[in-house]
Amino acid sequence: MTAFWIAPLLLMPLVGAPLLLRASFRRFPVAAGVVLAGAAGAILTSFVMTLFALVGRRWSLSAVAAAATLLAWALSQLPAFAPDPALPSAARPGLASRLAALVSAGAIAAAAFATYLAAATSPDLFNFWGTKAQRFAAASEIDVAYLKEPFHGFLHPYYPPLVTNLGAFASMAAGRFSWEGAIATFPLLVAALAVGLPGTLGGSRSRSAAASALAVSAVSIVGIRAFVAGNGDTPLVFFETLAMALLLRSDAGDPSLQWLAGLLLAGAATTKVEGLPFAMASAGLFVALRGGPFRSALETTARLLGPASLALAAWFVFGASRGLFHEYSEYGPFATLHLEHFPRVASALAAALAGAAHGLPFLIPLVVVVVSGRPSRASWTAIGTAGALVAFLLFAYLHMAADPRLWVMWSAARVLMPVPVMLALAIAADGPAEEPSPR
Amino acid sequence: MPRRRLDIRTASALAGGALLAALALRGVPWFAGLAPPPTPFTHGVTFLEPAYSLLRDAASRIPAGASVVVLREPRNPGFESHFYRFGLALLPGRRVLPSAFFDSFTPPETWATAEYRIVVGGRPTPGDDELVLTTPSGTVWQRKKR
Numbered sequence: 001m002t003a004f005w006i007a008p009l010l011l012m013p014l015v016g017a018p019l020l021l022r023a024s025f026r027r028f029p030v031a032a033g034v035v036l037a038g039a040a041g042a043i044l045t046s047f048v049m050t051l052f053a054l055v056g057r058r059w060s061l062s063a064v065a066a067a068a069t070l071l072a073w074a075l076s077q078l079p080a081f082a083p084d085p086a087l088p089s090a091a092r093p094g095l096a097s098r099l100a101a102l103v104s105a106g107a108i109a110a111a112a113f114a115t116y117l118a119a120a121t122s123p124d125l126f127n128f129w130g131t132k133a134q135r136f137a138a139a140s141e142i143d144v145a146y147l148k149e150p151f152h153g154f155l156h157p158y159y160p161p162l163v164t165n166l167g168a169f170a171s172m173a174a175g176r177f178s179w180e181g182a183i184a185t186f187p188l189l190v191a192a193l194a195v196g197l198p199g200t201l202g203g204s205r206s207r208s209a210a211a212s213a214l215a216v217s218a219v220s221i222v223g224i225r226a227f228v229a230g231n232g233d234t235p236l237v238f239f240e241t242l243a244m245a246l247l248l249r250s251d252a253g254d255p256s257l258q259w260l261a262g263l264l265l266a267g268a269a270t271t272k273v274e275g276l277p278f279a280m281a282s283a284g285l286f287v288a289l290r291g292g293p294f295r296s297a298l299e300t301t302a303r304l305l306g307p308a309s310l311a312l313a314a315w316f317v318f319g320a321s322r323g324l325f326h327e328y329s330e331y332g333p334f335a336t337l338h339l340e341h342f343p344r345v346a347s348a349l350a351a352a353l354a355g356a357a358h359g360l361p362f363l364i365p366l367v368v369v370v371v372s373g374r375p376s377r378a379s380w381t382a383i384g385t386a387g388a389l390v391a392f393l394l395f396a397y398l399h400m401a402a403d404p405r406l407w408v409m410w411s412a413a414r415v416l417m418p419v420p421v422m423l424a425l426a427i428a429a430d431g432p433a434e435e436p437s438p439r
Numbered sequence: 440m441p442r443r444r445l446d447i448r449t450a451s452a453l454a455g456g457a458l459l460a461a462l463a464l465r466g467v468p469w470f471a472g473l474a475p476p477p478t479p480f481t482h483g484v485t486f487l488e489p490a491y492s493l494l495r496d497a498a499s500r501i502p503a504g505a506s507v508v509v510l511r512e513p514r515n516p517g518f519e520s521h522f523y524r525f526g527l528a529l530l531p532g533r534r535v536l537p538s539a540f541f542d543s544f545t546p547p548e549t550w551a552t553a554e555y556r557i558v559v560g561g562r563p564t565p566g567d568d569e570l571v572l573t574t575p576s577g578t579v580w581q582r583k584k585r
Binding site: 096099100103104106107109110111113114116117118119120121123126127128130131134135138151152154177179180183204206207210211213214215216217218220221224225227357360361364365367368371372373424427 | 447448449450451452453455456457458459460461462463464466467468469471473475476478479480481482483484487491521523524525527528529531537540541545
């Protein structure tokens, strides 16, 4: 059953293939191309499922898969994807790349065995993620009546739809929801990052490999210690990491890469609430740090945030039209802060991070950034986004009128999982005054 | 020197990654052996294990459409809030009624009519209900038709 449930998700690269097969993306190694195609396919599949729900059409596997693949093909016809970039020369992996592969293999093994041995399972899979996906699969739609039932408010009807959409898609293919399959997505996504991230980052091969190994190891250990297997945090960090990797490339000015990054940011924004501030912060910093004329900045912003805006617009129109939700709001009215909680939030945050391997998954990437010398201009996109995530989380925690310490303790480590990843990626950022590639 | 900076970046990232991967591997419960664990929570959020185990075993005894409540003995609104959510997850097709919600008990009339009572933990006072299932994690009771 687990294999039948996972198989449709593993086929997502086929949905995204029409886009990633375009000449513009030949710059990626095959492994990175397959992972990026899978990410794009998953995002487009979820988007199509949301559109179906919006227009009141029930899901069918063939219709959703065909529509998502057609959408990928239609996107691929944008003029931005036509240019054939200069292909990088295929350098042989050096010692650093091999060591990095070994480190990543260890991180994948840890995630896989911890998941298999029932040491990383997320309670939230059973609290709401899986419950909703299972129900939506049975109904072949986003079951509004179920979400509106008394005492079902804890299912967070407003949470973005990607995880439950894809869970329902896999369940419809397999015949029923697989809890084990959902839990297995954690090591699978860690493995996908390990395989796809070095080629997505580009630049110096050894440095990209090392940064990827650090990022993947951080995801693995935080994911295990914070019990993320089966919840939305791993897909979120997956999309965020790939998007940021594209933005840090030396050829990130290429519109085709910006569209692809925008698609991945849409994936983040439709996976969890905190994906939206991530998308806004990373896109804003990218545009601000690149400078250039206003028109160019506007076009770049449109490419980076257009897909997320469209995807979230579809979700909010669906929520509003069904009387389900109108905004992201659960713990208090927006911007109504309880600043008196700040000392409690800060101490609980420190305790929560210390609880994840003494905070080392967060401290080590920070130390690596510090000892790496002056960060390149481009790397500030990643470092600044990490800072913005911390600020957003504090902002969110301070909305709670009651004592928020318990909330902070159970959520901070996993919600901050992208922070060490962003710091790890920062050291791979190419800049205008970077050192030459190694021989 | 540029070359030296590159080396520091790569080497420090590799060393940091290796340390984190080693810590991650060290955190895996190898002591448990490689046999499949009884529940997905056996070596993680262990307080949920009995409820998961009992609900999984109870699923085959409770027909589709039946109403169910998941209680804990002794009663505890915090635990029962979790168990209600787990009931919805693991008993699809049944009408799961909440005995507690957001760490507060619901009024008994919310769930008193449930056809099945799943009781995690100690054995409750039997009353007139029929015992359907007993496991180390708890019991399942069917309400007698009155």
